[in-house]
Amino acid sequence: MRLFQRGFAGYEEARVGRVFNQRRPDRYPAAVLLAESAEDVAEGVRMANQRGWTVSVRSGGHSWAAWSVRDDALLIDLEGLDAIAYDEESGIAVAGPAVRGGRELAPFLTERGRAFPGGHCPTVGIGGFLLQGGQGWNSRSKGWACESVVAVDVVTADGSRLHCDATENSDLYWAARGAGPGFPAIVTAFHLQTYEAYPHLFHDTWSFSPDDGEQLLSWMHDLLPKLDRRVEPVIAATRLPNVPLDEGVPHPGTVLLLHTTAMVSSPQEAEDLFRIFDSCPLPVLGHVRGETSLAEESAAQDEQSPEGHRYAVDCTWTDAPADRLAGPLLRLWRELDTEHSFSIWYGWAPNRPLPDMAFSVEGNVYIATYVIYTDPADDEKYRTWVHERTAAIAAEGGVGVYLGDTDFTGRQDRFLSDANYARLEEIRDRRDPQRRFASYLAADPGRLNVHG
Numbered sequence: 001m002r003l004f005q006r007g008f009a010g011y012e013e014a015r016v017g018r019v020f021n022q023r024r025p026d027r028y029p030a031a032v033l034l035a036e037s038a039e040d041v042a043e044g045v046r047m048a049n050q051r052g053w054t055v056s057v058r059s060g061g062h063s064w065a066a067w068s069v070r071d072d073a074l075l076i077d078l079e080g081l082d083a084i085a086y087d088e089e090s091g092i093a094v095a096g097p098a099v100r101g102g103r104e105l106a107p108f109l110t111e112r113g114r115a116f117p118g119g120h121c122p123t124v125g126i127g128g129f130l131l132q133g134g135q136g137w138n139s140r141s142k143g144w145a146c147e148s149v150v151a152v153d154v155v156t157a158d159g160s161r162l163h164c165d166a167t168e169n170s171d172l173y174w175a176a177r178g179a180g181p182g183f184p185a186i187v188t189a190f191h192l193q194t195y196e197a198y199p200h201l202f203h204d205t206w207s208f209s210p211d212d213g214e215q216l217l218s219w220m221h222d223l224l225p226k227l228d229r230r231v232e233p234v235i236a237a238t239r240l241p242n243v244p245l246d247e248g249v250p251h252p253g254t255v256l257l258l259h260t261t262a263m264v265s266s267p268q269e270a271e272d273l274f275r276i277f278d279s280c281p282l283p284v285l286g287h288v289r290g291e292t293s294l295a296e297e298s299a300a301q302d303e304q305s306p307e308g309h310r311y312a313v314d315c316t317w318t319d320a321p322a323d324r325l326a327g328p329l330l331r332l333w334r335e336l337d338t339e340h341s342f343s344i345w346y347g348w349a350p351n352r353p354l355p356d357m358a359f360s361v362e363g364n365v366y367i368a369t370y371v372i373y374t375d376p377a378d379d380e381k382y383r384t385w386v387h388e389r390t391a392a393i394a395a396e397g398g399v400g401v402y403l404g405d406t407d408f409t410g411r412q413d414r415f416l417s418d419a420n421y422a423r424l425e426e427i428r429d430r431r432d433p434q435r436r437f438a439s440y441l442a443a444d445p446g447r448l449n450v451h452g
């Protein structure tokens with residue numbers, strides 16, 4: 001392991017070099033420890049105990065708000081914990097927290113005919129992704145990715161190493177599925193139930209004008225309850241040039257792209273699943289349907305969310321009907337003004353009670369907005385804009401947020417049910433009484449998990 005103390009060579013790179021968002025925080029850890037093994041992590045926590053430091057953690061560095069970078073803490077960077085192993089008999093993969101879901105775990109499993117509902121962006125680390133829930137490929141069918149975590153290996157606040165599952169240290173196993181940065185330990189390995197891979201991934205992609213946005217939302221909200229769980233429907237308001245447009249149709253600046261995907265056993269199955277969209281009642285600017293692959297979809301995600309840019313992000317779950325949602329959502333979509341910025345409507349439509357785990361807030365539709373730009377002078381403008389516009393949408397039937405697309409230094413909302421938040425607090429009191437772990441980063445910690 002290597003330790004970089006503040007003020008010494010290598011510190012700045014270790015502090016923010018692996019933070020995806022170029023809008024780097026003005027927060028300074030006391031030191032950064034690059035861990036190579038679970039034992040290094042345990043040693044780091046014991047060192048923090050001796051020196052009176054809090055501990056923050058980084059796996060893939062993709063937290064938009066850079067939760068890992070905390071003032072005066074020991075930042076334990078887990079980049080070195082990136083091994084993957086697979087047991088054919090049980091179908092369980094054991095993966096280090098820095099493993100990147102799309103770039104490393106997915107190809108590893110594909111080679112073995114297996115799959116896991118990993119994140120849409122290929123470079124997200126499974127550490128932060130799984131701890132907060134994990135909205136991945138085929139999630140409407142396979143559930144939140146954390147539902148497929150069968151055990152975790154952790155280092156606790158006193159530097160002990162534990163295995164946690166449904167019977168052993170089950171309180172930490174419960175918390176590891178949804179607590180996100182409030183998890184009162186450090187995960188050094190995830191045990192993942194994998195699934196037989198589907199042989200085909202199909203997409204169905206339509207382009208519409210924002211002028212027809214109201215009709216599009218109304219149509220999609222009507223379809224959503226009837227939509228097979230294998231179909232993942234997303235409307236993305238995007239300004240990228242590379243969208244399907246019929247011959248002679250000019251790009252309207254912002255396109256509403258209805259992009260649905262389905263993992264299927266045969267092309268015929270995809271055709272049957274997508275038939276529901278054939279009755280499209282509004283003017284179409286372009287339409288493409290066909291086979292795709294996780295690699296192609298991941299490349300498109302990379303293009304939409306490029307590295308080396310500044311990001312301001314917010315989200316909300318909403319149960320509002322289309323006519324209430326349309327006003328504030330279409331306003332936001334029309335106001336997107338950079339090439340890469342985009343905003344999604346994701347038809348989630350929960351249809352079952354969630355298992356007993358910390359993760360507990362979801363709604364009919366997920367709205368998330370990503371402002372993507374390069375000029376530091378725009379930070380304040382775009383942060384204010386994205387939080388104000390999202391708050392206006394949340395005011396229409398909002399039920400809370402998904403931790404993955406939040407920045408509580410800008411806007412706070414509920415992310416766990418009240419009961420689960422209280423249960424998590426009890427676990428934290430027991431497992432981390434001295435609050436060794438840095439936990440949630442919020443402008444107003446007193447109003448954490450408060451809705452409205």
Ligand SMILES: Cc1cc2nc3c(=O)[nH]c(=O)nc-3n(C[C@H](O)[C@H](O)[C@H](O)COP(=O)(O)OP(=O)(O)OC[C@H]3O[C@@H](n4cnc5c(N)ncnc54)[C@H](O)[C@@H]3O)c2cc1C
Pocket residue numbers: 020056057058059060061062063064066067068069078097119120121123124125126127128129131132133134135136180181182183185186187188305404405
């Ligand atoms: C381009 C992009 C696309 C995204 N797409 C998706 C998506 O499709 N679906 C989705 O659900 N989310 C998505 N996200 C959100 C992403 O999942 C979260 O930001 C997640 O927290 C990132 O995990 P990480 O390990 O890369 O981040 P990090 O910044 O390393 O970790 C975030 C925080 O999680 C906690 N943490 C991480 N690892 C551990 C650990 N091993 N033990 C204890 N605590 C830990 C720490 O508090 C840490 O600061 C996306 C983010 C980006 C930037």
